[in-house]
Amino acid sequence: MATSRRKKKTLSSRILRWLLLGILIFAGGSIALVAVFRFVPPPVTLTMLGDLVAGNGITKDWMPLSKIDPNMARAAIAGEDGNFCRHHGFDFVAIEKAMRNNAAGKKLRGGSTISQQTAKNVFLWQGRSFVRKGLEAWFTVLIEAIWGKHRIMEVYLNVAETGIGTYGANAGAQRYFHHDASRLSPSEAARIVAVLPLPKKRGAVAPRGFTRRYGATIQRRMPIIHRAGLDSCVR
Numbered sequence: 001m002a003t004s005r006r007k008k009k010t011l012s013s014r015i016l017r018w019l020l021l022g023i024l025i026f027a028g029g030s031i032a033l034v035a036v037f038r039f040v041p042p043p044v045t046l047t048m049l050g051d052l053v054a055g056n057g058i059t060k061d062w063m064p065l066s067k068i069d070p071n072m073a074r075a076a077i078a079g080e081d082g083n084f085c086r087h088h089g090f091d092f093v094a095i096e097k098a099m100r101n102n103a104a105g106k107k108l109r110g111g112s113t114i115s116q117q118t119a120k121n122v123f124l125w126q127g128r129s130f131v132r133k134g135l136e137a138w139f140t141v142l143i144e145a146i147w148g149k150h151r152i153m154e155v156y157l158n159v160a161e162t163g164i165g166t167y168g169a170n171a172g173a174q175r176y177f178h179h180d181a182s183r184l185s186p187s188e189a190a191r192i193v194a195v196l197p198l199p200k201k202r203g204a205v206a207p208r209g210f211t212r213r214y215g216a217t218i219q220r221r222m223p224i225i226h227r228a229g230l231d232s233c234v235r
Contacts, residue, residue, distance in 0.1 A: 030123070034142045037122065038151060045159055046125045048167060056165035061180075063170040065154035065234065068181045071222065072169045073153050073234045075189035078221035079214070080196065081114040084153070085233035089115040089144040090137075116140050118156040149233035157181075161199040162192055176204040190218040 041062045048058050065073065077084045083091050095111030112120075119139035124132055143152055162172030170181040172192045177184075184192075191204035194215035202211045225231050 030139065031142060031146075033123070034139070034146050037155070038147050042122050042155065042159060045121055045167075047121060047161060050126075051165045058167065059165055059171045059175070060158070060167040061170045061174065062158050062168065063181055065150060065157065068157060068169060069184040069189065070231070070235065071184045071186050071189040072157060072181055072192070074222045074225055074231050075186070075193045075218055076114060076153070076157065077231050077234075078225045079190070079193040079218040080117070082221075082225065082230060084114050085149060085230055087113060087115075089113060089140040113140075114156050115144055115152055117160070118152050119143055121159045121161075122155060153234045160196055162195055163203065164200050166199070172204065186219050186222050187215070190222065191215045193218050 044058075048060075051058055081091065081094075083094070091111060091113050094113070097111065116136055119142075120126075120132070120136050123139045124135055143155075147155070158168040158170070160169070161167055162169065163175055166172055166175050168181075169184075169189075169192060172195070173179060173181040173184060173188065176192070177188050188204070191207060191211075194207065194211045195202045195204050204211075204215075207215055
């Protein structure tokens with residue numbers, strides 16, 4: 001009987017040690033990966049690999065934030081995360097509002113910030129689950145601490161899906177407007193951002209319905225974002 005108890009205790013101790021070791025390896029590995037991507041462009045994401053498997057191919061053309069027209073970052077803040085320069089990765093007011101709307105049966109909306117979206121796009125997969133949201137929170141904390149706002153926006157504007165098999169603002173600008181992202185009008189930048197929620201179903205050229213209305217709303221918000229200094233962290 002005593003021998004049986006000792007065996008169970010030994011097994012439990014081993015499992016606990018392996019669990020702790022796995023956590024330490026994951027934490028250390030993820031910190032190291034985030035640190036590398038602070039300086040090196042992420043070569044590929046799981047979403048991109050999904051497009052490859054689906055036969056859509058991948059079109060991307062990395063452009064530093066310093067060369068991307070300021071209208072692009074301004075439009076992203078206006079459309080996706082108005083408090084980007086003010087929060088530390090999580091906009092709890094937006095999350096609470098999204099939860100209230102969803103509980104009231106209104107159209108489902110998320111409260112994800114640009115930081116959270118960047119963490120998901122670079123390190124994780126699409127979809128909804130508690131596991132993925134937990135990992136998203138972990139990587140959001142890491143990129144906020146290691147990258148900072150300027151790098152987060154730079155990576156976001158280069159990995160966000162802007163069309164079927166098209167990734168980044170620069171590739172999106174070339175696809176829709178036949179010039180690169182170094183010169184984007186407010187209207188063009190706003191249209192690209194309006195595509196982001198459903199990039200496989202929307203287009204920035206001659207948009208209709210919600211995409212057209214949302215693009216116009218983003219364009220109206222952009223001067224307000226600029227005047228209020230809400231884009232100051234990426235200038």
